Amino acid sequence: MPALQFSIQQVDSASAARAGTIVTDHGTIQTPIFMPVGTVGSVKAVTQQQLNADVKAQIILGNTYHLYLRPGIEILNKAGGLHQFMGWHKPILTDSGGYQVFSLGSQRKIKEEGVTFQSHIDGSRHLFTPENVMDIERNIGADIIMAFDECPPYPSEYQYAKNSMELTHRWLDRCIARLKETPDLYGYTQNLFPIVQGGTYKDLRTASAQYIADKNAAGNAIGGLSVGEPEAMMYDFTALCCEFLPVEKPRYLMGVGTPWNILESIALGVDMFDCVMPTRNGRNGMLFTSKGVINIKNKKWATDFSVIDDGFISNISNYYTKAYLRHLFAADEILALQIASLHNLSFYLWLVGEARNQILNGNFYAWKQEMVPILKQRL
Amino acid sequence: MPALQFSIQQVDSASAARAGTIVTDHGTIQTPIFMPVGTVGSVKAVTQQQLNADVKAQIILGNTYHLYLRPGIEILNKAGGLHQFMGWHKPILTDSGGYQVFSLGSQRKIKEEGVTFQSHIDGSRHLFTPENVMDIERNIGADIIMAFDECPPYPSEYQYAKNSMELTHRWLDRCIARLKETPDLYGYTQNLFPIVQGGTYKDLRTASAQYIADKNAAGNAIGGLSVGEPEAMMYDFTALCCEFLPVEKPRYLMGVGTPWNILESIALGVDMFDCVMPTRNGRNGMLFTSKGVINIKNKKWATDFSVIDDGFISNISNYYTKAYLRHLFAADEILALQIASLHNLSFYLWLVGEARNQILNGNFYAWKQEMVPILKQRL
Ligand SMILES: [Zn+2]
Ligand SMILES: [Zn+2]
Numbered sequence: 001m002p003a004l005q006f007s008i009q010q011v012d013s014a015s016a017a018r019a020g021t022i023v024t025d026h027g028t029i030q031t032p033i034f035m036p037v038g039t040v041g042s043v044k045a046v047t048q049q050q051l052n053a054d055v056k057a058q059i060i061l062g063n064t065y066h067l068y069l070r071p072g073i074e075i076l077n078k079a080g081g082l083h084q085f086m087g088w089h090k091p092i093l094t095d096s097g098g099y100q101v102f103s104l105g106s107q108r109k110i111k112e113e114g115v116t117f118q119s120h121i122d123g124s125r126h127l128f129t130p131e132n133v134m135d136i137e138r139n140i141g142a143d144i145i146m147a148f149d150e151c152p153p154y155p156s157e158y159q160y161a162k163n164s165m166e167l168t169h170r171w172l173d174r175c176i177a178r179l180k181e182t183p184d185l186y187g188y189t190q191n192l193f194p195i196v197q198g199g200t201y202k203d204l205r206t207a208s209a210q211y212i213a214d215k216n217a218a219g220n221a222i223g224g225l226s227v228g229e230p231e232a233m234m235y236d237f238t239a240l241c242c243e244f245l246p247v248e249k250p251r252y253l254m255g256v257g258t259p260w261n262i263l264e265s266i267a268l269g270v271d272m273f274d275c276v277m278p279t280r281n282g283r284n285g286m287l288f289t290s291k292g293v294i295n296i297k298n299k300k301w302a303t304d305f306s307v308i309d310d311g312f313i314s315n316i317s318n319y320y321t322k323a324y325l326r327h328l329f330a331a332d333e334i335l336a337l338q339i340a341s342l343h344n345l346s347f348y349l350w351l352v353g354e355a356r357n358q359i360l361n362g363n364f365y366a367w368k369q370e371m372v373p374i375l376k377q378r379l
Numbered sequence: 380m381p382a383l384q385f386s387i388q389q390v391d392s393a394s395a396a397r398a399g400t401i402v403t404d405h406g407t408i409q410t411p412i413f414m415p416v417g418t419v420g421s422v423k424a425v426t427q428q429q430l431n432a433d434v435k436a437q438i439i440l441g442n443t444y445h446l447y448l449r450p451g452i453e454i455l456n457k458a459g460g461l462h463q464f465m466g467w468h469k470p471i472l473t474d475s476g477g478y479q480v481f482s483l484g485s486q487r488k489i490k491e492e493g494v495t496f497q498s499h500i501d502g503s504r505h506l507f508t509p510e511n512v513m514d515i516e517r518n519i520g521a522d523i524i525m526a527f528d529e530c531p532p533y534p535s536e537y538q539y540a541k542n543s544m545e546l547t548h549r550w551l552d553r554c555i556a557r558l559k560e561t562p563d564l565y566g567y568t569q570n571l572f573p574i575v576q577g578g579t580y581k582d583l584r585t586a587s588a589q590y591i592a593d594k595n596a597a598g599n600a601i602g603g604l605s606v607g608e609p610e611a612m613m614y615d616f617t618a619l620c621c622e623f624l625p626v627e628k629p630r631y632l633m634g635v636g637t638p639w640n641i642l643e644s645i646a647l648g649v650d651m652f653d654c655v656m657p658t659r660n661g662r663n664g665m666l667f668t669s670k671g672v673i674n675i676k677n678k679k680w681a682t683d684f685s686v687i688d689d690g691f692i693s694n695i696s697n698y699y700t701k702a703y704l705r706h707l708f709a710a711d712e713i714l715a716l717q718i719a720s721l722h723n724l725s726f727y728l729w730l731v732g733e734a735r736n737q738i739l740n741g742n743f744y745a746w747k748q749e750m751v752p753i754l755k756q757r758l
Pocket of ligand 2: 634635636653654655656
């Protein structure tokens with residue numbers, strides 16, 4: 001029985017956006033929500049204290065592939081799971097490792113049984129199956145665990161996408177069976193989210209969304225988008241999936257995206273997001289702000305003593321100036337990576353929180369229409 | 380007239396240690412004190428919020444050489460000085476750039492006028508003189524600014540050390556003259572600290588300490604130690620300098636050192652310390668703790684789920700485990716550098732604060748004797 005409970009406080013009248021609440025054994029998540037990516041048990045360049053107090057993260061994501069290789073399942077189990085190991089006591093979601101394994105390209109091989117791959121660290125050989133991935137995710141101990149799926153590249157031939165989707169569906173049934181025969185670990189529930197696949201084919205996406213919806217899972221995810229397809233296509237397929245995924249369960253659009261991608265997808269009925277952009281692009285000097293996108297390495301900011309972003313309340317974004325942050329990047333200081341990551345994540349969390357407020361106030365669609373062009377502009 | 384005021388609350392009965400208070404235009408410093416090094420306007424891997432709340436730093440150090448090259452004096456002046464530029468509103472001390480310039484080796488040339496050197500960044504040629512270094516330090520705007528001195532290497536021939544000391548004394552007089560004819564910047568006082576040199580020759584050190592003491596500066600520094608000489612020799616020359624430097628002025632031992640170096644030097648009458656060890660060694664996985672020295676990269680810590688250090692109150696050291704920090708180093712995560720730096724600096728600040736408490740309680744010497752062997756041991 002899933003511990004995860006989803007309730008909806010408000011549905012937007014002008015779009016499919018909704019403001020909801022997910023209750024897990026590690027506390028409550030207010031949706032729509034963005035989940036910072038904590039790849040290997042750390043959101044890069046951000047302390048857990050900062051994640052709480054500055055970023056105001058409500059849930060973070062861990063990568064099963066990375067955690068399985070380092071520190072490894074034995075240490076995570078001895079620690080009492082990832083929450084204990086890293087000192088993060090709010091909800092955690094783990095992906096299934098599928099996406100990372102498929103990204104290894106020639107170093108992996110897909111069979112009915114599962115996927116064999118070589119570690120990017122030491123070249124050692126491993127096998128991921130739906131069964132052992134469920135065991136691994138149980139041991140990591142996230143509150144939400146993702147089904148083991150195949151994520152086909154874009155573009156994929158129809159037949160490849162169809163075979164891949166059918167394999168993903170068979171793997172899902174094996175994931176569900178495995179979870180039924182194994183207990184929750186550490187005294188709280190690991191809730192499975194299945195994943196819609198089907199490439200960029202409407203009939204496949206429809207069939208997949210219906211197959212997934214029938215499982216009556218605690219929540220559902222849309223995978224295989226934001227993998228190189230045009231933005232308009234991503235929105236079309238997100239809308240299609242949302243149409244068939246149950247209204248009363250949270251919907252998670254995996255790996256998305258920019259601030260405007262997130263607002264547009266909220267309007268389509270998505271509740272949960274994750275992406276490495278705020279941290280990875282932040283480390284490269286790309287700042288997402290309430291006024292548009294900034295390349296802070298640009299010389300034009302060298303004497304701009306205005307704060308990074310005064311468009312929302314933040315200990316970091318309202319404190320450090322553009323000139324100072326630009327200097328830190330020029331001087332190759334670690335603090336540059338910290339401030340940029342903290343700002344971007346704080347901004348993403350503010351943005352989804354503000355989207356929620358706008359939904360609750362009945363003004364989401366107009367606000368979204370106004371914000372998207374502002375967020376997209378290059379400053 | 381110096382804004383800096385030093386008062387002594389307690390002198391230890393069993394040693395030359397004293398508990399004092401330095402009042403600057405940016406607030407009060409309780410001594411003995413350790414100053415984290417903020418090389419280029421950032422204490423590496425630590426935010427200003429963390430420096431305040433976690434490390435509890437009371438004063439930090441900036442490097443004139445680095446700040447002069449990047450972001451440069453023009454930007455610092457436009458920002459209203461380093462305090463404003465970096466958002467650090469407690470006291471700052473700047474070195475004179477001499478130490479960095481002399482470390483450049485063949486790329487620099489010493490003359491009576493000053494030192495010509497090439498930037499380590501772009502090879503551009505520059506000249507530092509006592510006069511322009513005072514102007515640069517005024518523009519950086521620290522509360523305490525160091526005289527421009529020559530720091531001879533260890534070992535140095537007697538005649539080299541003597542000539543170098545005499546040059547340092549002539550440069551000191553030029554520093555003082557320059558400060559007299561230029562105003563304080565940004566509405567607060569830049570207090571000059573002269574520096575005792577003289578290598579490892581007793582007559583030279585005595586002469587230099589007397590020369591410096593005669594200047595009646597707001598505070599005095601001991602330079603040219605901790606440059607490779609044996610520890611016992613460093614203590615001997617520190618004691619000798621302290622004998623001739625006025626009791627009623629703060630004494631700063633530059634570039635020192637390990638936790639036990641600091642306790643031993645406090646016992647000799649030193650009030651102020653700086654060193655890159657807590658941050659630099661921390662980034663290499665070397666932790667100084669209340670129970671001894673830890674190489675956190677060692678495999679033995681992989682399943683040690685005890686906290687980094689429970690010997691003092693700390694948000695960081697009492698929160699993260701050795702196993703987690705070891706994992707972060709193994710996985711090459713930026714968070715490893717942050718936690719190690721935060722821990723080491725928090726420990727250093729705790730240590731000098733505890734030294735102060737022990738002086739005030741009349742128990743410093745016995746406590747120091749007990750602590751030094753503990754701090755030195757490898758765990
Ligand atoms: Zn992404
Ligand atoms: Zn040092």
